[in-house]
Amino acid sequence: MKHLALILRTVAAWLVTLLIVFPLIWLVLTAFKTEQQAISIPPQLFFTPTMESFAEVNLRSDYLHYAANSVITSIVSTVLGLAIAAPAAYSMAFFRTRKTRDILMWMLSTKMMPAVGALVPIYVMAQTAGLLDSRTALIVVFTLSNLPIMVWMLYSGFKDIPPDILEAARMDGASVWGEFLHVIRPLAMGTLASTALLCLVLSWNEAFWSLNLSSSRAGTLATLIASYSSPEGLFWAKLSAASLMAIAPIVVVGWFSQKQLVQGLTFGAVK
Amino acid sequence: MAFLQLKGVEKMFGALRAIKGVDLSIEKGEFVVFVGPSGCGKSTLLRMIAGLTEIDGGSLQLDGRDITRLPSSKRDLAMVFQSYALYPHMSVADNMSFALRLANVDKKIIEEKVGRAAQILNLTPYLQRTPKELSGGQRQRVAIGRAIVRAPKVFLFDEPLSNLDAALRGQTRVEIAKLHRDLGATTIYVTHDQVEAMTLADRVVVLRDGAIEQVGSPLELYDRPANQFVAQFIGTPQMNVVDTAKLPALRAVVGATGAADGYIGVRPEKVMVRAAGTGQLAGRVELVESLGADTLIYANVGSNGDGSGVQLVARQAARTELRPGDPVGLDIAPASFHLFDRQGQAVALRAA
Numbered sequence: 001m002k003h004l005a006l007i008l009r010t011v012a013a014w015l016v017t018l019l020i021v022f023p024l025i026w027l028v029l030t031a032f033k034t035e036q037q038a039i040s041i042p043p044q045l046f047f048t049p050t051m052e053s054f055a056e057v058n059l060r061s062d063y064l065h066y067a068a069n070s071v072i073t074s075i076v077s078t079v080l081g082l083a084i085a086a087p088a089a090y091s092m093a094f095f096r097t098r099k100t101r102d103i104l105m106w107m108l109s110t111k112m113m114p115a116v117g118a119l120v121p122i123y124v125m126a127q128t129a130g131l132l133d134s135r136t137a138l139i140v141v142f143t144l145s146n147l148p149i150m151v152w153m154l155y156s157g158f159k160d161i162p163p164d165i166l167e168a169a170r171m172d173g174a175s176v177w178g179e180f181l182h183v184i185r186p187l188a189m190g191t192l193a194s195t196a197l198l199c200l201v202l203s204w205n206e207a208f209w210s211l212n213l214s215s216s217r218a219g220t221l222a223t224l225i226a227s228y229s230s231p232e233g234l235f236w237a238k239l240s241a242a243s244l245m246a247i248a249p250i251v252v253v254g255w256f257s258q259k260q261l262v263q264g265l266t267f268g269a270v271k
Numbered sequence: 272m273a274f275l276q277l278k279g280v281e282k283m284f285g286a287l288r289a290i291k292g293v294d295l296s297i298e299k300g301e302f303v304v305f306v307g308p309s310g311c312g313k314s315t316l317l318r319m320i321a322g323l324t325e326i327d328g329g330s331l332q333l334d335g336r337d338i339t340r341l342p343s344s345k346r347d348l349a350m351v352f353q354s355y356a357l358y359p360h361m362s363v364a365d366n367m368s369f370a371l372r373l374a375n376v377d378k379k380i381i382e383e384k385v386g387r388a389a390q391i392l393n394l395t396p397y398l399q400r401t402p403k404e405l406s407g408g409q410r411q412r413v414a415i416g417r418a419i420v421r422a423p424k425v426f427l428f429d430e431p432l433s434n435l436d437a438a439l440r441g442q443t444r445v446e447i448a449k450l451h452r453d454l455g456a457t458t459i460y461v462t463h464d465q466v467e468a469m470t471l472a473d474r475v476v477v478l479r480d481g482a483i484e485q486v487g488s489p490l491e492l493y494d495r496p497a498n499q500f501v502a503q504f505i506g507t508p509q510m511n512v513v514d515t516a517k518l519p520a521l522r523a524v525v526g527a528t529g530a531a532d533g534y535i536g537v538r539p540e541k542v543m544v545r546a547a548g549t550g551q552l553a554g555r556v557e558l559v560e561s562l563g564a565d566t567l568i569y570a571n572v573g574s575n576g577d578g579s580g581v582q583l584v585a586r587q588a589a590r591t592e593l594r595p596g597d598p599v600g601l602d603i604a605p606a607s608f609h610l611f612d613r614q615g616q617a618v619a620l621r622a623a
Contacts, residue, residue, distance in 0.1 A: 164352050168357075
């Protein structure tokens with residue numbers, strides 16, 4: 001009986017996993033098909049893989065240009081976000097007032113509003129500032145939209161550091177910067193790393209703002225993908241090839257930092 | 272001019288006046304202990320000296336320099352925390368040398384100073400370990416070592432022994448006293464334990480409700496408490512303090528030397544248990560505590576068997592066969608009274 005339950009559970013787990021991974025697998029398969037194979041019915045599971053779509057994508061659009069935009073916007077917004085969120089989280093974790101909780105809740109509540117709600121004002125602001133289709137606009141918007149989550153993550157990580165240790169550092173002659181560099185940074189390394197990683201992934205995958213605020217000049221890989229769902233119809237193979245190229249870097253980064261990420265998220269639990 | 276001078280130091284927590292204008296002078300090399308019940312503001316006062324809690328009023332001067340508004344990092348004070356507050360990610364050696372490394376002291380000198388401190392504190396074999404791998408007593412010694420290597424102007428101790436077990440506490444107390452004797456460093460030490468205060472201090476500062484009740488050497492406080500609070504806070508078991516109205520017989524024993532109305536205090540060791548029917552007072556044993564070296568006898572005096580009397584504690588070296596309920600007589604040693612008025616302030620004893 002127990003054995004059967006285990007089997008059923010395992011089967012269920014595999015089914016759920018397959019359900020989650022299937023689109024990704026299908027994406028990879030489609031990317032190596034021709035356009036005809038991609039739309040053929042019944043769908044082909046076995047075919048001779050071709051790089052045709054990749055070549056076509058590279059021919060039609062400058063992948064590296066979009067990739068560079070993605071790299072720059074996500075890295076700069078992550079660095080900028082950390083620079084703003086870390087001091088904010090520091091003061092909230094170590095100099096609590098009665099309003100600290102409210103401020104944190106308010107920050108989080110800004111993420112509950114649909115982004116479209118802020119589209120028009122932000123678009124107009126970017127236009128007025130002459131920043132439409134610029135990386136600056138994307139960096140600013142990415143940073144702002146990630147800040148609440150970053151502050152929250154860093155805040156909960158910092159909160160686990162006993163304040164006595166910071167006071168000891170202060171008594172030992174450490175400035176605020178010294179405290180951060182020598183005590184908080186090493187003790188909250190996991191939190192800092194996982195926060196940065198999450199912010200990087202969120203910025204990289206961000207589509208709404210990059211589609212609305214940028215096009216050919218500052219467009220990120222998200223806009224590159226979107227350009228393959230054109231009015232002339234969907235080019236599934238090319239769309240898949242572009243998507244695969246767009247997500248590949250972040251998947252690789254995520255894969256290698258998986259261990260750090262998990263460690264970072266559980267670090268605080270082990271004292 | 273004193274080495275460390277507090278003038279009218281105040282702290283407000285919202286509308287609450289937590290520290291009420293404290294004036295205190297501490298001389299160089301002195302070992303001063305702040306003692307008082309929990310919530311009396313002793314730790315707050317220490318943290319204000321340390322710069323970890325802001326000073327809301329008055330001034331603080333160290334070595335002729337006003338440091339009232341100076342950040343902790345620039346005050347040149349070292350603090351040993353109740354929780355030890357060691358840097359968990361650093362080795363013992365790095366913990367102890369942190370301040371020196373921040374100050375960019377030469378590597379050779381750091382090594383030498385840490386080595387010497389480790390030797391003094393018996394930490395040499397543990398220098399490369401992390402705090403996690405040490406026992407409570409060892410962690411405490413690292414925290415002290417971290418303070419020593421810096422040779423700061425003042426050492427601040429915030430209840431450093433309260434996380435140690437009783438045996439280790441006594442042992443570490445002796446070590447701290449020896450350390451102070453050897454280094455001669457100015458020290459402020461906060462504790463709620465009056466035994467620590469009595470054994471370590473050159474001068475004890477008794478605090479209550481954010482104000483100083485009395486400052487003096489341990490024996491001054493013991494022999495000449497300024498008020499009833501200090502009288503009962505210092506000394507175990509507590510001084511017997513009796514309302515004169517409740518026990519007229521005791522008033523008769525004191526005689527005309529005392530205040531007409533108020534409280535009479537007698538230390539337990541000044542109360543002598545006699546055979547029933549003799550002595551100045553008659554009473555009945557309520558409880559006997561045999562501690563080995565000491566025996567405490569709690570007697571009810573002046574009751575008519577209805578429990579209305581007053582409890583007096585006697586402390587003697589001799590052991591006793593007395594049982595609860597036995598009748599006894601009590602003598603009070605001559606000239607051993609403390610008299611307090613209705614406000615609890617000490618009243619001078621007039622010669623008989």
